[in-house]
Amino acid sequence: MAGFWIVMGSILLVILFLIGLFIFGLILLIVGLVTKKKPKNQGKKAPKVCIVIGSVFMGIPTCITLWLVISSAVNSASTSIKRKSYENVTDKWRNESVMSERREADDVVAEMLKTADSDDSEGFAKFFTPNLQKGENFKDDLDKFFETYPKGLAECELEGGSHGSSGSYNYGESVQTSSASYTCTLDDEWYSIYFTFCFENTNSPDDVGITFFSIENLEAGALDAEYPEEQCLVCSIVDESEVTARLIDGYPFVFRPTPERSITLEQMQTYIRKYDSLDKMIREIGEPNVDKKYSNATGYDHYYELVPEDGKPMYMYICTRSSTGGILYAYPCSDTESFYDQEIDKT
Secondary structure (H helix, E strand, C coil): CHHHHHHHHHHHHHHHHHHHHHHHHHHHHHHHHHHHHCHHHCCCCHHHHHHHHHHHHHHHHHHHHHHHHHHHHHHHHHHHHHHCCCCCHHHHHCCCCCCCHHHHHHHHHHHHHHHHHCCCHHHHHCCECHHHHCCCCHHHHHHHHHHHCCCCHHHCCCEEEEEEEEEEEECCEEEEEEEEEEEEEECCEEEEEEEEEEEEECCCHHHCEEEEEEEEEHHHHHHCCCCCCCCCEEEECCCCCCCCEEEECCEEEECCCCCCCCCCHHHHHHHHHHCCEHHHHHHHHCCCCEEECCCCCCCEEEEEEEEEECCEEEEEEEEECCCCCEEEEEEEEECCCECHHHCEECC
16 A cells, blocks of 8 residues: 555656746746847847747647547557457456455346356356366266356346455565455346456466356355355255245344244334343243354354245344353344334343
């Protein structure tokens, strides 16, 4: 960041110098023209010298400015012509600087889904880094991906798009990576799309491109599978007969149905205020429909299914200190939303 401001400061100083040079030249030119017209200065060299020097001083910044404008136009035209020859977005990354990885992620996922919808496995493979394409298992993973790929995703409206990026600099070498995740619905089936990518590697352009790409349906997402490190391409579609899954608060979970139980939001709020631990609540109303413990979280997550409201599925999220221990806080949620304004804080 310090280097950026040094460069910007240097550019500003050069601009100010050129402006000052032009103004000084303009003043000399005006002085020369005015004094030359006076009868007493007829035949004298001083006014002519002022005019010449003023014209030179004005000409230098003018010529430099024109040169910069023309050079910029030529480079822009050259880049525009060059872009037309790019095979895809990742090919552009290997030839141009990326200004916004968020925009690039949106562009590349749109291109990849369009390519997959057209059954172009060869074109789809080219989105990945050249080094990954040379992997011994890449072709098999590519074939398996297209065997299960749900056509039509390119026409879906993608939601989410959360992104995370990281970078490293080492003795002039720059490596920049990022990730993105999206969700969409096709024919009433929920899908998640997640991928990682490298958009800059100054020492190894063949490592620039998509580094991992996965598509999962609701059931596959609920299983939360971990894929081998060497596997860079996945399309996991699990049949609903293999696992019962629900979308809760925007995330897929393995779900334990309790058709015999019916709890309203008001009843659940009463239970939470009544009991200080999940264990005590379980004794009265039974176990939650979902239990989840994330490795990067200290609390334990639980969800109880509630009576739907206005035809919309409803759940109560409860966070506890241990698997069935003290309740920290709770709030209702739907399949896609959290209602934090109705939170019950037990701390």
